[in-house]
Structures are given as structure tokens and as C-alpha cells.
Amino acid sequence: MVSVAVAPFETEVRTRAGDLVRADVYLPADGGPFPVVLGASPYQKSLRRLPPHPVFPFTEYGPIQLYLDNGYAYVAMDTPGTGRSEGTWDPVSRAEGEAIGDMIEHVAVQPWATGAVGMIGMSHYAWSQWNAARTRPAHLKTIVAYDGATDMYRDWMYHGGIPVQGFWSSWLFGSVLMQHTLNGIGFREGGKDQFVYEALSHPFDDEWQRRRSPFWELDKVEIPVFSIGVWGKGPLHLRGNFYGFERVRGPRQLLVTHPESFAQAQAYYFDEDFHRAELLPWYDHHLKGTDNGVMDRPPVRFYVNGERTYRSATSWPPADAEPSAFYLSGERSGAVRSLNDGSLCEDAPAADENPTSWSYPDPEWRAGVTVFDADGRPDHVARVTTFTTAPANRDREFTGHGVLTLYASTDQADLDLIVKLSLLPAAGGQPLRVSQGWLRASHRAEDLALTSDMRPFHVHDHAEPLEPGTVYELRVELLPMSFLARRGDRIRLEISNQDSLIADAPMTHFYGQKVGNDTYHHDRRHPSSLRLHERPR
Known part of the structure; x- marks a missing residue:
């Protein structure tokens, strides 16, 4: 169970589409105002009571307490049509990215916030980061996309045009729909049944697919981006981390880490030493203005499988390849x-x-x-x-x-x-x-x-x-x-x-x-x- 310095409270905002969306706000016990890290997903903010564990693969929000202890507010948002948020579930659509952007702008002007907002989280949370970044909310200062796809069609729904089946079932039904029914929220609430129908009705990369692929708009993103890929999650998110790094136009870094399986990648994201070494310095620099040399790190760092060491380069692929x-x-x-x-x-x-x-x-x-x-x-x-x-x-x-x-x-x-x-x-x-x-x-x-x-x-x-x-x-x-x-x-x-x-x-x-x-x-x-x-x- 997540331990917090101050019990979370709920905040809400009416989006430009007219939906009332809600988020939980975790604040440090003392002081303020604080820079904000915000995570958004359909995984129900109420489920943060569950411990990080492979049987709960949707626990992808990272070590909340670490960020509270280091002077950050943590905001956990239910995307439209999921959990406590109203509207229609339309995952990773541009409209959902705009709703996340509306929540960013809402929390940025609260008395407990400094106005500097970054985004946080892995997998679907990272996907939400790419999605919100393409809508360019004014107070979003940086994203750190750990293990996150950018192209729904190519990255995991239709590999090379071949429909993915195993992950589709475990993610859609296991992590989203059935978890909602356990909390008394039916399959059809929030239009979730409509998404199932639509997703199975678009076997080509058509306009429906393009709206759900931030890839096509990432060349408009100019904020600092830290893209972190994981070799062990290759067939789900890895391609997106590389393409995301390549397409954004602002200050950027790419890190590819060593976990060799899905479960190891999930566990690694809750490793506080990893956050202290990699993510926290990035947030400190871009959200607090700390001069810590984080931007002096090599633009590209990667773990070499078989050698078990990290190497660096100025570009991907390395110039000498x-x-x-x-x-x-x-x-x-x-x-x-x-x-x-x-x-x-x-x-x-x-x-x-x-x-x-x-x-x-x-x-x-x-x-x-x-x-x-x-x-x-x-x-x-x-x-x-x-x-x-x-x-x-x-x-x-x-x-x-x-x-x-x-x-x-x-x-x-x-x-x-x-x-x-x-x-x-x-x-x-x-x-x-x-x-x-x-x-x-x-x-x-x-x-x-x-x-x-x-x-x-x-x-x-x-x-x-x-x-x-x-x-x-x-x-x-x-x-x-x-x-x-x-x-x-x-x-x-x-x-x-x-x-x-x-x-x-x-x-x-x-x-x-x-x-x-x-x-x-x-x-x-x-x-x-x-x-x-x-x-x-």
C-alpha cells in the first residue's frame, strides 16, 4: 500500500469537450507550493491501494512517496470514461490528450502548485505522456516517458499488419474492463464497449488509428523529453521510445535499460535508486531549475546485452555503426x-x-x-x-x-x-x-x-x-x-x-x-x- 505524507484529496475540472474529469492529489506534509508530476491512465486512481506486483500489471505509477519526500506534488488522473472521470473512453485519442492537458492547466494554477508540471509513469502512463505532449499544454514543462509506445497501429495493435491477440486480451479485459466491473462500473459505462468494437473494426492504419498515434504529431513537441526504453518490453513499447526520441524537437535524451522481461521492467520502475539516479535529477532540473548537470549527460545511453554494460553515443543509431x-x-x-x-x-x-x-x-x-x-x-x-x-x-x-x-x-x-x-x-x-x-x-x-x-x-x-x-x-x-x-x-x-x-x-x-x-x-x-x-x- 502506498504511504503518503498527507492523505490525497480529489480535484476535478471540466474539459474543453465538456467532460468532468477527476484526479487525486498527493502533497508533501510541509511547505509549498510544489512543482507537480502528473500521471494519467484508465487504471482507476482508487487502485493505488494495491501493491506493485506482476499480478497487478496496471500498477505503473512509480514510487509516489519518493517524489513527495523530494518536494513534489503527485497528481493521479483517471482519463475520460474511466474510474471517477466522466465522458467516453477513447484511449490515446487526441481528445484524451487534450483532456489530460486540461487537467495539467487546472492543477498548475492551484495555490499548492508552482505552475511547473511534468508527467510521470510507465507503459500506458508513458503513452499518455506522448499523447498530452502533442497537444502542447502551456504549463507542461517536460515528460519522462518510460516504456511507452507512440504508434498504436504499428507498435502493438497490428505488428507488421498482423493482429496482436494475447496482449490485447490481457490489457483490455484484464487491466481495464474487468477491474472496472469489480468496482461496480459496467462494461458499457463510458463507452468502453464501443471502443472494443471500433478497435476490431480498423485493420488498416486509417484515420481512426492515426488519432490514437501521437507519433504523427511529435515533431511539434518542443519541451524537454527523456525517453526511456526497456529491452525486455521490445514487442510492446520499445519501438515507440526510439521513434519518440527521434521525432521530438526540443532538448532530449534516450536511455535504454536492461530488464529482460515484462515483469522485470515493471519492478524496475519502482526501484527508488533508479529514480534517484535517472528521473529525479531530470525533474529537478526542468521543474525546479536545479543546476545539476543532467543535460550534460550523453544524448543516448544504452545497455549492451551479452556484455552487461552501458555505453553512450551522440545519436541513434550511433554514428560509427x-x-x-x-x-x-x-x-x-x-x-x-x-x-x-x-x-x-x-x-x-x-x-x-x-x-x-x-x-x-x-x-x-x-x-x-x-x-x-x-x-x-x-x-x-x-x-x-x-x-x-x-x-x-x-x-x-x-x-x-x-x-x-x-x-x-x-x-x-x-x-x-x-x-x-x-x-x-x-x-x-x-x-x-x-x-x-x-x-x-x-x-x-x-x-x-x-x-x-x-x-x-x-x-x-x-x-x-x-x-x-x-x-x-x-x-x-x-x-x-x-x-x-x-x-x-x-x-x-x-x-x-x-x-x-x-x-x-x-x-x-x-x-x-x-x-x-x-x-x-x-x-x-x-x-x-x-x-x-x-x-x-
């Missing part, structure tokens, strides 16, 4: 038991070779692609296609972006690509997932204004069915990464059209009605390749 290519080959790597055990080679194919074909759904799949051996142990790659490098002959750091260019054909009108990149330590032990990507082939069209050689940006505004038997060049965006492959380590690429319901949960995808045969071509006419940014060592 250059693309290195690995070509897919049918030659057996001898590294793993999989459908094909193919190789990744640094020499481009010089001759024709047989392609890699496979059929789906695989008869041995049990938990998505995962199968189980005679002792009940799960194997996540035995029934997928893999391509693995030879053992590294030197230490190699891969930091930046990655792209898989795959020449593929199918006997169907479409095909899905679910791609994973893992580091295989020479010393043995569990592979370390370092990146992943997704693409529905009918969504292969790219936005020429935003795409680049190492980072394709797909438009997702229409479908182009495939002609069975025709070979297509498909470019799959891989999530940002940083890892050190030490001498003797290998890199493994996995390709399938289905997730592991164990290793990939909760970011799993709707399988649908896929039955067919897909073929991946890797010869001199079709040089399928994996390209990664590599830094000199």
Missing part, C-alpha cells in the same frame, strides 16, 4: 534442431540452391510453435525454420537497427512472417532474444517519405494479395537492438508464421485460418539477407 550483411543459406549449420537448420553466411550466394519450404499448421505444434520432448521440456524452435551463423571469430557488437530482406513465395494469397533474432552463447545456456519483427506480405508497401535502407516503414493502408507461386521481395523491420556476440557465440534467425505461446507471451498474434506452404528463396537471384548495424570493436 555500419550495416553488416548475413545471407540466408540452405547449408546446415549443425547448431540447432529445427525444420531446416539453415545457415547465415557473410558471403553472398554465388550459385543456385534449393529454397527452404515448409507447410503449416505443423502437426507437432502444441503451444503455438512450441513442442515438448518426452520429458515434457518445451522446445520453441524444433518446428520453425532457422538460419544460424558460424561461431564468431572475434567479439562483435551489433547496435542500431536491423532489416530482414526475404524473397518468399506461397501457394496462398498471403503469408505472415514472424521473425526472431537470438544470441546463442558459446558457453551454453538459454538463448538471449535480442530483436524481432513481423510482416504480413500483403502489407509490404512502404511509405517512401519515412522508410530507409535499414528501417522499412510500411504504410499499412491497404492489402495487396499475393499471386500464388510468385516470388516477392519482403522487407521486415527489426526492433532496435544492442548486443555483443563474443568470440564463439552464434546468432540465430527464426522465421515462422506463428508464435510460441510460451516464449512470446503476452505479445502473441492471431493465427487465423492459415493452411498452406511457404517457400523462402536464398540463391544468387534471390539473395535473402539479414542486415544489422555493427559498431567497430
Whole structure:
């Protein structure tokens, strides 16, 4: 249970849309007025009585008491149509961002506030920060977006055009709707049922999706922004933290931290030492005017997986990162038991070779692609296609972006690509997932204004069915990464059209009605390749 110096009280404001929205205000015991940190979410401010714990994944507000002890007011807001706030729930819409902005302007002029407001919180709270920042409220001085998406469509609702299913269910029903019913607030109150209907009715990046994606307006944001990504939350928020950092126009820093799982990322946000070292100095400088040198920190800092250390750069990707290519080959790597055990080679194919074909759904799949051996142990790659490098002959750091260019054909009108990149330590032990990507082939069209050689940006505004038997060049965006492959380590690429319901949960995808045969071509006419940014060592 959260301990506070003074019991919270409720404040309310009528938004420009006419909704009465409410927030709880926590104040330090003595003194004032105070700068304000404000968090906004649909997770019901009344639930702050629950302890931070993986069974309560919506406890994403951070260590309130720490900020009270350091002279900040903490404001916890229910977004419109949720908790104690009236109106219609329209998550991450521009209208919701404006409502948060109205609350910011309201609290900024209260007698207990100095007028300087920053925003706080992780995941959905970070998403709310990007959303409010794009509406540019006058008293919002900074945001610190820890683990927060910026593009609803691409970051988590439709990965590469493939609908996300697992997280959608756990978030929408588990963290929002069912928690409201436990507090006597029905599914249909606040229009929550309408959002469910609408969300399932927009499979393309249309105007409905764009209103819920701050990404498109972040180039108007000029306040200081501290974007903090978490490698362990890659398939949900990581992409948004990088794009958010790149698009804003004011003073900015990017930090990418080390937690390797969803649960670890949640727990890390309640680590008071982390806040004292990283977030509190930022707020002190931008909300209190403290000259503490925080803006002298490197613009980009990142944890290097496999090396377990932090490094810094002046930009992302680092200026010294250059693309290195690995070509897919049918030659057996001898590294793993999989459908094909193919190789990744640094020499481009010089001759024709047989392609890699496979059929789906695989008869041995049990938990998505995962199968189980005679002792009940799960194997996540035995029934997928893999391509693995030879053992590294030197230490190699891969930091930046990655792209898989795959020449593929199918006997169907479409095909899905679910791609994973893992580091295989020479010393043995569990592979370390370092990146992943997704693409529905009918969504292969790219936005020429935003795409680049190492980072394709797909438009997702229409479908182009495939002609069975025709070979297509498909470019799959891989999530940002940083890892050190030490001498003797290998890199493994996995390709399938289905997730592991164990290793990939909760970011799993709707399988649908896929039955067919897909073929991946890797010869001199079709040089399928994996390209990664590599830094000199």
C-alpha cells in the first residue's frame, strides 16, 4: 500500500469537450507550493491501494512517496470514461490528450502548485505522456516517458499488419474492463464497449488509428523529453521510445535499460535508486531549475546485452555503426534442431540452391510453435525454420537497427512472417532474444517519405494479395537492438508464421485460418539477407 505524507484529496475540472474529469492529489506534509508530476491512465486512481506486483500489471505509477519526500506534488488522473472521470473512453485519442492537458492547466494554477508540471509513469502512463505532449499544454514543462509506445497501429495493435491477440486480451479485459466491473462500473459505462468494437473494426492504419498515434504529431513537441526504453518490453513499447526520441524537437535524451522481461521492467520502475539516479535529477532540473548537470549527460545511453554494460553515443543509431550483411543459406549449420537448420553466411550466394519450404499448421505444434520432448521440456524452435551463423571469430557488437530482406513465395494469397533474432552463447545456456519483427506480405508497401535502407516503414493502408507461386521481395523491420556476440557465440534467425505461446507471451498474434506452404528463396537471384548495424570493436 502506498504511504503518503498527507492523505490525497480529489480535484476535478471540466474539459474543453465538456467532460468532468477527476484526479487525486498527493502533497508533501510541509511547505509549498510544489512543482507537480502528473500521471494519467484508465487504471482507476482508487487502485493505488494495491501493491506493485506482476499480478497487478496496471500498477505503473512509480514510487509516489519518493517524489513527495523530494518536494513534489503527485497528481493521479483517471482519463475520460474511466474510474471517477466522466465522458467516453477513447484511449490515446487526441481528445484524451487534450483532456489530460486540461487537467495539467487546472492543477498548475492551484495555490499548492508552482505552475511547473511534468508527467510521470510507465507503459500506458508513458503513452499518455506522448499523447498530452502533442497537444502542447502551456504549463507542461517536460515528460519522462518510460516504456511507452507512440504508434498504436504499428507498435502493438497490428505488428507488421498482423493482429496482436494475447496482449490485447490481457490489457483490455484484464487491466481495464474487468477491474472496472469489480468496482461496480459496467462494461458499457463510458463507452468502453464501443471502443472494443471500433478497435476490431480498423485493420488498416486509417484515420481512426492515426488519432490514437501521437507519433504523427511529435515533431511539434518542443519541451524537454527523456525517453526511456526497456529491452525486455521490445514487442510492446520499445519501438515507440526510439521513434519518440527521434521525432521530438526540443532538448532530449534516450536511455535504454536492461530488464529482460515484462515483469522485470515493471519492478524496475519502482526501484527508488533508479529514480534517484535517472528521473529525479531530470525533474529537478526542468521543474525546479536545479543546476545539476543532467543535460550534460550523453544524448543516448544504452545497455549492451551479452556484455552487461552501458555505453553512450551522440545519436541513434550511433554514428560509427555500419550495416553488416548475413545471407540466408540452405547449408546446415549443425547448431540447432529445427525444420531446416539453415545457415547465415557473410558471403553472398554465388550459385543456385534449393529454397527452404515448409507447410503449416505443423502437426507437432502444441503451444503455438512450441513442442515438448518426452520429458515434457518445451522446445520453441524444433518446428520453425532457422538460419544460424558460424561461431564468431572475434567479439562483435551489433547496435542500431536491423532489416530482414526475404524473397518468399506461397501457394496462398498471403503469408505472415514472424521473425526472431537470438544470441546463442558459446558457453551454453538459454538463448538471449535480442530483436524481432513481423510482416504480413500483403502489407509490404512502404511509405517512401519515412522508410530507409535499414528501417522499412510500411504504410499499412491497404492489402495487396499475393499471386500464388510468385516470388516477392519482403522487407521486415527489426526492433532496435544492442548486443555483443563474443568470440564463439552464434546468432540465430527464426522465421515462422506463428508464435510460441510460451516464449512470446503476452505479445502473441492471431493465427487465423492459415493452411498452406511457404517457400523462402536464398540463391544468387534471390539473395535473402539479414542486415544489422555493427559498431567497430
